[in-house]
Amino acid sequence: MTDSPTSPLVNLFRATHSLSERLRQLHQRLLPTVPSLDRIACALYDATEDRLKTFIHSTRHGQPLQGYEWPLSESQSLLKLAETGEFRVLDTLSSLPESDHPHARWLREQGYQSSFTVPMYGPQGLIGFLFFDSSETGAFDVRVQRDLVMFCSQVTMLVNSEMAMVKAMLASTQVARDFANLRDFETGAHLERMARYAKLIARGVAAHYQLDDEFIEHLYLFAPLHDIGKIGIPDRILLKEGRLNEHEHRLMETHVELGCALVNKIMGDFNLQSLPDSTMMRNIVACHHELLDGSGYPRGLSGDQIPIEARIVTVADIFDALTSPRPYKGGWRNDDALAELQRMAEAGQLDPLCVKALRDAREQVLKITERYQDKQLPDGPAPAAH
Numbered sequence: 001m002t003d004s005p006t007s008p009l010v011n012l013f014r015a016t017h018s019l020s021e022r023l024r025q026l027h028q029r030l031l032p033t034v035p036s037l038d039r040i041a042c043a044l045y046d047a048t049e050d051r052l053k054t055f056i057h058s059t060r061h062g063q064p065l066q067g068y069e070w071p072l073s074e075s076q077s078l079l080k081l082a083e084t085g086e087f088r089v090l091d092t093l094s095s096l097p098e099s100d101h102p103h104a105r106w107l108r109e110q111g112y113q114s115s116f117t118v119p120m121y122g123p124q125g126l127i128g129f130l131f132f133d134s135s136e137t138g139a140f141d142v143r144v145q146r147d148l149v150m151f152c153s154q155v156t157m158l159v160n161s162e163m164a165m166v167k168a169m170l171a172s173t174q175v176a177r178d179f180a181n182l183r184d185f186e187t188g189a190h191l192e193r194m195a196r197y198a199k200l201i202a203r204g205v206a207a208h209y210q211l212d213d214e215f216i217e218h219l220y221l222f223a224p225l226h227d228i229g230k231i232g233i234p235d236r237i238l239l240k241e242g243r244l245n246e247h248e249h250r251l252m253e254t255h256v257e258l259g260c261a262l263v264n265k266i267m268g269d270f271n272l273q274s275l276p277d278s279t280m281m282r283n284i285v286a287c288h289h290e291l292l293d294g295s296g297y298p299r300g301l302s303g304d305q306i307p308i309e310a311r312i313v314t315v316a317d318i319f320d321a322l323t324s325p326r327p328y329k330g331g332w333r334n335d336d337a338l339a340e341l342q343r344m345a346e347a348g349q350l351d352p353l354c355v356k357a358l359r360d361a362r363e364q365v366l367k368i369t370e371r372y373q374d375k376q377l378p379d380g381p382a383p384a385a386h
């Protein structure tokens with residue numbers, strides 16, 4: 001291995017580790033060439049909500065910036081970089097334009113003195129930014145910039161290719177959903193809401209369970225797949241108005257195994273076994289009806305046998321089921337649903353920290369509930385969820 005900044009990139013494309021891990025390895029290998037490089041971070045841009053969110057980082061000293069989102073439109077200088085595709089070099093961070101911005105404040109608190117910022121693009125436009133920071137002033141001279149720009153294009157390719165894999169996977173499940181009328185059954189709004197509740201919970205328990213932003217982003221993307229197996233359930237059960245009898249319940253419960261088989265098949269078809277966090281996708285589908293006291297299905301797992309991603313999705317999914325109206329019941333008020341989750345946590349069924357995280361985020365929960373409302377179907381409210 002030479003000291004060239006591009007040679008370590010070979011490792012970047014070996015998808016055996018998470019992107020965060022690969023970025024850290026790469027950072028280590030860039031140090032002989034750029035010794036004063038103290039931090040590399042990539043923030044992703046969500047165009048539908050105009051938000052930049054922290055994603056992966058490699059931070060040598062101090063507290064990393066994690067779990068942070070902010071509107072791109074509030075950052076004029078980044079907005080300009082996004083539009084022009086230019087890089088930004090700041091030789092002293094006191095010259096940072098949004099000097100009161102929490103992000104800028106954090107950079108100064110950590111003792112960073114200079115920075116280099118590069119926008120990243122994918123086929124559909126801006127996908128995010130790469131930030132390089134140093135505790136030395138003027139660390140990013142023309143030679144360093146040239147080395148880092150080469151590095152940036154490789155990281156951009158990598159992030160793009162991983163996102164393309166995830167999107168291909170999600171798109172293929174969407175086709176399957178459309179094909180199977182699942183769209184009529186499970187409104188898009190339910191999936192939008194529960195994915196966002198899951199993200200809120202994950203943020204709330206991130207410190208305790210050591211979940212990084214990459215994990216949380218994948219959880220957010222994969223949470224809506226939890227019930228994908230319902231595309232294999234006959235319409236007479238799936239679309240039945242009113243409660244299911246016991247036999248129908250048994251059949252409905254097979255959606256978990258059907259979902260696991262479907263995810264495995266799609267992963268095989270797309271050759272996605274190496275996708276980081278593909279285990280997370282499987283766990284969400286396989287374990288979202290398991291309960292901590294062993295009373296869930298299909299396997300009756302208990303305690304630590306149930307992975308954190310599934311615990312989070314379970315709480316988010318139950319909360320949305322309780323607060324959504326069904327043909328046989330009205331939607332519960334958020335506070336009543338949160339109280340019921342608390343009761344289930346105290347009974348040992350749900351992860352108490354996940355429930356607490358949702359309760360602590362009451363106001364954000366309410367915003368999500370209000371923003372992503374079910375469209376009334378022509379012939380009444382959404383069908384039953386079982």
Ligand SMILES: [Fe+2]
Nearest residue numbers: 226227288289
């Ligand atoms: Fe389910």
Ligand SMILES: [Fe+2]
Nearest residue numbers: 194226227317
């Ligand atoms: Fe659901």
